Amino acid sequence: MNRIGVFVCHCGTNIASTVDVKAVAEALSHERGVVISQDYQYMCSESGQNLVKNAIKEHNLTGVVICSCSPRMHENTFRKACSEAGLNPYLVEIANIREQCSWIHKDITTATEKAVILGRTAIAKVTLNTPLTSMESPVVKRALVIGGGIAGIQSALDIAEAGFEVDIVEKEPTIGGKMAQIDKTFPTLDCAACILTPKMVEASQNENINIYSFSEVSDVKGFVGNFTVKIKRKARYVDETKCTGCGLCTEKCPMKKVPNEFNAGLDNRTAIYIPFAQAVPKIATIDPNYCMMLKNGKCGVCSKVCTAGAVDYKQKDEFIEKKYGAIVVATGYNPISPEKFDEYAYSQCPDVVTSLELERLMNAAGPNGGTLLRPSDKKHPEKIVFIQCVGSRCDDDRGKPYCSKICCMYTAKHAMLIREKYPDTEVYVFYIDVRTPGKNFDEFYRRAVEQYNVHYIKGMVGKVTPKANGKIEVQGSDMLADEQLRIDADLVVLAMAIEPDKSARPLATMLTTQMDTNDFFTEAHPKLRPVESATAGIFLSGVCQGPKDIPETVAQASAAAAKAIGLLCKNSITCNPCVAHSDELMCNGCSACEKVCPYGAITYENKEFRMPDRTVAVRRVASVNPAVCQGCGACTVACPSGAMDLNGFSNSQIMAEVDAICK
Amino acid sequence: MKNFTYYPGCTLRTKAKELDRCARVCAEILGINLEEPADWQCCGGAYTTAKDEIATKLSAVRVLNSAKEAGNPLITVCSACHNVIKQTNYDISHDDEMCGKVNRYLGLSENYSGETIVYHYLEMLRDVIGFENLAKQVKKPLKGVKIAPYYGCLLLRPKKALAMDDPENPSIMENFIKAIGGTPVVYAQRNECCGAYTIFEDKNQAVERSAKIAESAREMGADMIITACPLCMYNLKKNSGCDIPVRYFTEVLAEALGVEEVGNEQ
Secondary structure (H helix, E strand, O other): OOOEEEEEEOOOOOOOOOOOHHHHHHHHOOOOOEEEEEEEOOOOOHHHHHHHHHHHHHHOOOEEEEEEOOHHHHHHHHHHHHHHOOOOHHHEEEEEOHHHHHOOOOOHHHHHHHHHHHHHHHHHHHOOOOOOOOOEEEOOOEEEEEOOOHHHHHHHHHHHHOOOEEEEEOOOOOOOHHHHHOOEEOOOOEEHHHHHHHHHHHHHHOOOEEEEOOEEEEEEEEEOOEEEEEEEEOOOOEOOOOOOOOOHHHHHOOOOOEEOHHHOOOOEEOOEEOOOOOOOOOOOEEOOOOOHHHHHOOOOHHHHHOOOOOEOOOOOOEEEEEEEOEEEEOOOEEEOOHHHOHHHOOOOOOOEEEHHHHHHHHOOOOOOOOOOOOOOOOOOOOEEEEEEEEOOOOOOOOOOOOOOOOHHHHHHHHHHHHHHHOOOOEEEEEEOOOOOOOOOHHHHHHHHHHOOOOEEEEOOEEEEEEOOOOOEEEEEEEOOOOEEEEEEEOEEEEEEOEEEOOOHHHHHHHHOOOEOOOOOEOEEEOOOEEEEEOOOOEEEOHHHHOOOOHHHHHHHHHHHHHHHHHHHOOOEEEOOOOOEEEOOOOOOOOOHHHHHOOOOOEEEEEEEEEOOOOOEEEEEEEEEOOOOOOOOOHHHHHOOOOOEEEOOOOHHHHHHHHHHHHO | OEEEEEEOOHHHHOOOHHHHHHHHHHHHHOOEEEEOOOOOOOOOOOOOOOOOOOHHHHHHHHHHHHHHHHOOOEEEOOHHHHHHHHHHHHHHHHOHHHHHHHHHHHOOOOOOOOOOOEEEHHHHHHHHHOHHHHHHHOOOOOOOOEEEEOOOOOOOOOHHHHOOOOOOOOOHHHHHHHHOOOEEOOOHHHHOOOOOOHHHHOHHHHHHHHHHHHHHHHHOOOOEEEEOOHHHHHHHHHOOOOOOOEEEHHHHHHHHOOOOOOOOOO
16 A cells, blocks of 8 residues: 655745645645645755655655656755655655746646646656665776876876776877877976876886786776776787887888878888887887888898897787776877868978977977978978968868867967077967967967067968969958958968867777767766766766866866776775666567667576476576666667566556656 | 760850860760750859749759759769759759749649759769779870869869869869879869959959969969869960960860860860
């Protein structure tokens, strides 16, 4: 026999001004099974909760319906209150008469009628609720950080500092990421390498951190607290345990015409290489696409000169499998390719460069040793034009709809550095808007304009035409002066939009996390849970979640680490009991549920069943891992035989709700 | 033999006879049968983007419909005709209101709603014949000739409706030049406007624009410019102030295929 209590909240005037709460309480008191129906000004307040608690005891309630705000707000509050009064917390239902009723209706009669229906629906459901108990699942006390840029390094250092083991998986031969390629950082103009490389060394020396460089995540199984990850250690053809990083092999390698990624392809490296002087780990790697020994078996110079005997042409990709409690994603970004924007003549002229290329052109370790020279004729450029928003804030399919956020500031930085070092150079910047929100950012930009006399022009460039005399004609509009400008430049710099690294999309599939249409990882809540993904145990660090600069990246990396540490500190975690389960007698083994499950929670096994005639039959049936299941309910809809059901949201409960609405 | 409905357009009957003649001769050599509909009219010359402007688009719909009735794809040569016909076809298949209006006005026996596939002659060479196969049929390759392709503004834009190539970094004409044995010259002004009809109102504008294009091609070392557009041809020849030869792409195609006495349209 059901004994249900109904509690209607006024929420001050939030509900009471459009819903006649007393009428709702009165109407619901006549529903079957309802033994008490009350209204109160603030049900979530201490005295409101006491009202519920006392009613549970007094009337020996078997179910509670709270007609109030969204369950996202106070479901937990009321579950806790009921639990304290001795009622199973899953015997509470919330009828949302605020967000879904009072806030969206104006007419009191209609809103009151709807509130009654919503309350009746919740009563129909709670009648069928069953007590549920949360399970516990153990936590592996080790974290995985995917990506070894500044975001990954910072997250790993913080987790290691808290005393947990961390593995960094980095696809390149060295950690460091994009920041290692950058010359100076805004707004303080300190040298990127000087602040990054000590962190790289710290990561490599921390005994809790283990770096898998030149490696990729190839498979992820499991769930929060207990992930099993397969890592592919790509063959670098050099024994990591023997190589001392002396660099002799890279000096002697005869294959010297390989485009150097670290210098944005502006110069060449050898087939066996160490990406840059401060690489971590400082171990040589052979590029199989160019190594003559690996391609046609002729050469072997590096092997001969290596005193440590580290070169191994027969090395193969290896796979290792490890368990982790938490995963931090820090896969970073890349600038988009300028090829679709050839009105800026990037493919036609070597003196049209991207901003990242300019970083290398200006870097002391870059192709020109830090002297800014044009790529075509190695002459000093006297007039430089910067074009901002190339592919950012773009309204067609060539670029990205979003603002890349970092370009305004690094362009101001480039302009300022050039004017500082080469005061005879004229610098122009074409912009749509200059966006400088950030500590000391606008002051920085204004310094570029006022102190360094950089010519900022509001307007876009329509055409860049390389000319036979080596000049590059830039045609653009000055929207403030309302005139067309033609500037004969020596160097044109394109601030390309940034996009998530290509490895992010397949990784998201492996992790069963969500991405937006631009392939940025989606956070669990855009404001209140910005460093967690919607999948438990997966945390987001750096640009993989959205464009951001170095200080923001580091802040987010530490935040993600804090969340991961919070998880790793626990010995076990409480699982949500509202998970799916399969009725094995009804399951026909069709796999429909397994295919739709976004979390990989469903597996199939062959089980023995006793048949009515006392024989034993083996049947393939679905089984749900309750620790992985997030209770989304996709499987219950997909299941053709009705074997799948969701605790707390069973098929019969939902049908009862529909019936109550239609009554 | 593959059949196409062929829309020459009125300029090809007057100023640009050689563009038309070479297109026909080459098609025959390449095994393409061009069928000219009996009752075609001028395409209207420039596509109007006004949504309520229906009258100027009707002649394009008529020719599209006659290709549909013949069961052929439609082929065009002139950049402007191509632009008008393809945009009309795109809009009629994407805009129900316009489609309804046009059909109510024309009163065709069966409604036309964008069924015909439209090719520019260059697209036909690329997608139907294939540049590799074209290269095999070349008898007199234009060896060592540095040819600057001039796309102009109408041939590729707007990208969505014309769906032919990347308007900012195109390659179709460059690949065509390679197929007939020449050396393509890439220059920045290849997809800029020549000034077009402004020649009637503001001559300086057209003079300035076409001079820039011709000089840009010459600076990059081109021996000649090729185009598909009679109006571009006119501006580049008469108003650029540059003596670089300008020819129709069908003329150089005909030469490469060994056609005797290919004219040089003036």
